[in-house]
Amino acid sequence: MTSSQGGRVTQRKIAELAGVSQATVSLVLNGRTDNGVRIPEETRKRVLDVIKATTYVADPVARSLVGGMNNLVGVFTYEHAFPNETSDFYTPLLTGVESAAEALGLDLLMFTSAPLVDGRRRIFHENSRLRLADGCILLGRKMDNGELAKLRDSGYKFVAIGRRDVEGIAYVGVDYGTPTRELARQAIEAGHSAAFYARLSLAGESSRDRHDALTDELAAAGIALTQAETTAVGLAEVWRRVRAGGATILFVEDPKDAEELYALAAADGVAVPDDLSFVVLGERDRKGGCGVDFTCFSAPRTELGARAVALLDQILKGVQGPTLSTRQLLECTVLPGRTLGVPSVRSYR
Amino acid sequence: MTSSQGGRVTQRKIAELAGVSQATVSLVLNGRTDNGVRIPEETRKRVLDVIKATTYVADPVARSLVGGMNNLVGVFTYEHAFPNETSDFYTPLLTGVESAAEALGLDLLMFTSAPLVDGRRRIFHENSRLRLADGCILLGRKMDNGELAKLRDSGYKFVAIGRRDVEGIAYVGVDYGTPTRELARQAIEAGHSAAFYARLSLAGESSRDRHDALTDELAAAGIALTQAETTAVGLAEVWRRVRAGGATILFVEDPKDAEELYALAAADGVAVPDDLSFVVLGERDRKGGCGVDFTCFSAPRTELGARAVALLDQILKGVQGPTLSTRQLLECTVLPGRTLGVPSVRSYR
DNA sequence: CCCCCGTGATAATAGGTATTATCCTCTTGA
DNA sequence: TCAAGAGGATAATACCTATTATCACGGGGG
Structure with a gap:
């Protein structure tokens, strides 16, 4: 009630104060010098002075309505x-x-x-x-x-x-493909021959990229890769399958999953990386800064x-x-x- | 593709399709039943049916324009x-x-x-x-x-x-006054009799509050308090004065200063809190989450x-x-x- | 003298919605 | 038959800015 009419300074008010029309104010504000539009320096200055004195700012809403830019x-x-x-x-x-x-x-x-x-x-x-x-x-x-x-x-x-x-x-x-391949190669060079991939759903592009790069690279080296979707089967079950499968390296897509799987490993007395290597195909989690120093990659x-x-x-x-x-x-x-x-x-x- | 060139669906288009006026569409949409406004169920339904058939969405820009507020x-x-x-x-x-x-x-x-x-x-x-x-x-x-x-x-x-x-x-x-007083009293109860206050400039209200509360409370208990402004004299000098003064408890306003002073203390082999107590009159720093578990307070x-x-x-x-x-x-x-x-x-x- | 043009500024309008005042029609009571 | 009134819907307007068409004026050339 009070704020709308009394508060906002509009182009019309500027116009009144400067003794010009609202259109002129708009033209000055937009610095228009196109065909047909001419505003002498004197008038322009007068308008700008009033604007400075009043803290006028164009209403972004009205501006959007006419398709203008708001920055x-x-x-x-x-x-x-x-x-x-x-x-x-x-x-x-x-x-x-x-x-x-x-x-x-x-x-x-x-x-x-x-x-x-x-x-x-x-x-x-x-x-x-x-x-x-x-x-x-x-x-x-x-x-x-x-x-x-x-x-x-x-x-x-x-x-x-x-x-x-x-x-x-x-x-x-x-x-994500390139660093995934790089880490896969490192794993191959280290001598791993049985891998497990604890991944997320393949719905997202980035998940597919990682998946494709990893399977591609490992397959080229003839390395066995077992997969499981963590959210689908649950981390406890994932961990059970990792142990049952005899993989020597575990690739994990999600950093939080990695933290939890690491905890499960620790609870079972599995040493990392001596018994089992962990590679995280993602960002090291910030909150886990006090935690494990995972082999992983980092996006800018x-x-x-x-x-x-x-x-x-x-x-x-x-x-x-x-x-x-x-x-x-x-x-x-x-x-x-x-x-x-x-x-x-x-x-x- | 429909909406890009043809422009969006407006109330006016709805009105044409339903054979009513734009005003009626607006009234229906807002469910107005105030004094004087009456819309029979039949018309209301017709308008709503058209709206459902189209993809009409009220333009928030125009809506804000008329409301005066931008939200x-x-x-x-x-x-x-x-x-x-x-x-x-x-x-x-x-x-x-x-x-x-x-x-x-x-x-x-x-x-x-x-x-x-x-x-x-x-x-x-x-x-x-x-x-x-x-x-x-x-x-x-x-x-x-x-x-x-x-x-x-x-x-x-x-x-x-x-x-x-x-x-x-x-x-x-x-x-900030109340928790400062509380910590001061805890210090007094613990038996401290010589304190040092490493504070910031007293320009800000919150700094003055802490300062006043601390000096007031300690003075009432007859406890000596030496002060220094960390940014003015530098932390190394502050630490020198703390050691020279023989204080058994150090109040620090700024958490970062506290971290650094703690490091200086550790470097000098001063045990905390056995040799010297630290009390931080402020928020524990998040980044220092892996660091020292300071006695301090936390604002909501x-x-x-x-x-x-x-x-x-x-x-x-x-x-x-x-x-x-x-x-x-x-x-x-x-x-x-x-x-x-x-x-x-x-x-x- | 008239036409044309350059200069400076404004009126009018669009854009989509909400609100108010107004208008039309039909019914009812006297 | 007429006035009053209820029911139903609309025209008009405001919100604020950007843009276009238009207007007023004066000077110079024909």
Whole structure:
């Protein structure tokens, strides 16, 4: 009631104070000098002076309505963006997003109004406010490719973080295949001949990449590989199968699974890496910093975020000069760790 | 493909299809039955059927435009909001901010476009975009009270996190005095009679609170207290003075200082708490989670963030029903830790 | 003298929704 | 038959900005 009429300074108020029309104010603000538009320096200065005196800022809502730019980059996260007890997934990415946005003079609009249902946010809900931003960065492990396609068809500009196998979608992702192959080769060189892969569902692109790279590389070396999906069969059962199968090396996709399997191994008196090697095909978990020094790899997450913003900015502003690729893959670093060793001769069963 | 070129489905299109006016569609959608508004069941059903058949979604932009409010809560941080190598200060607060915003259906606007100068952001810079949001949460250790007063005078609605001794400013802060007194009493009960206080500058309200509470409580018990400002004299010198002074207990305001002083003590072979007790008058540092289990206290930071958003929301929407206080202080929890013990009889010098 | 053109600024309008005032029709009571 | 009123739906308008078409004015060339 009070805040709407008394509060906001509009172009009309500026116009009154400067003794010009609202249209003139808009033209000055946008620095228009196109065909037919001429504003003498004197008038321009008068308007700008009034604006400075009043702290005017264009209403992003009205601006969006007419299709203008807000210098707002949306950030959509499928889960809570800020870390809580259970998750600290986005933080490194957002660090990069923030620094890039700062460098480009953009503000970040976090779509917290999209409520979590079943622990996930939905892009298309009752009243999605995505359009408040000029474009959007999409963050999340499990995006729905159907939703992505729908969003793309709506004409909305966005960049996904993580590779997406959907036609016409810009992304900045991580090459998981190469480090997976590298670790597989290390395992082969170490002399392992029986491996187990505790993986996640193959629904996501990154999971498939790891899976394909690992199976491919091991098969080429003639090494036996048994697989199990941890969420499907449960970690206790996975561990039982590992022991029953006689594998000397265990590849684990999810770092949390790795922590737990490691604990199970320790409980059974299995020494790592003397009895059994552990290789994590993913990021070392931050929260587990006090834990095990796993052999794993690390993605440049902060740079990932920064690149995504830069790419989105380019897409929004239209191409000019050197262009960034709309589909980028960044390289991982392999972290040696202390959990990959030579296979033991003795059986630990 | 349907929605991109043809544009989105609007109320007007629904109206045409249902053979009614746009106003009727709006009334149906909002379920209005107020005075004067009557819509027979038959018409209502017809409109709803058309809506179901199409993919109509109300445009949030237009909706905000007419409402006057953006449902945007600004978040202004004086430093980078997202953690980097050097700082992880805001994260717990932002976790609370996010959950409260989600509950209230608000989006968060992070003012990253305000560039850092000398490691700090400035509220009033070239073109502050603060007014993009309906109101704003202010986060930061060292806010400038002059800036705050200026912002208040501009009529802008905001809530500060942390107590601010500026007239007419809403805040949600932490009561540091009470836990400081509590820890001081514990020290007294333990038998300490000579204390040292390694503190920060007294510029901030929270620093003064701690200082006043500590000096007051110790003085009442007739205990000698020596002070030094760590940033002014340097930690090495502080440590020298601590040793020279013969204090049996060291109060440290800043957790990082505490970590370093602890390291200096360890290097000198001083045992904690047997030779010297450490009490931290602040939050245990997260990054130092693997480090020392300091006796300290902990502020409910997540709740702090959530309350700030709730308070701002109330201020923006105008009062109705039970009201939150515009100046709140939350209680700390004292964490016993392992660094407060009884004073040693032997001198460690 | 009239036409044309350059200069400077404005009126009008779109964009989608919510709200209010207004209008039309039909029924009922006197 | 007319006034009153209820029921049903719409036109008009506001919200704020960006854009386009238009207008007023004066000077120079024909």
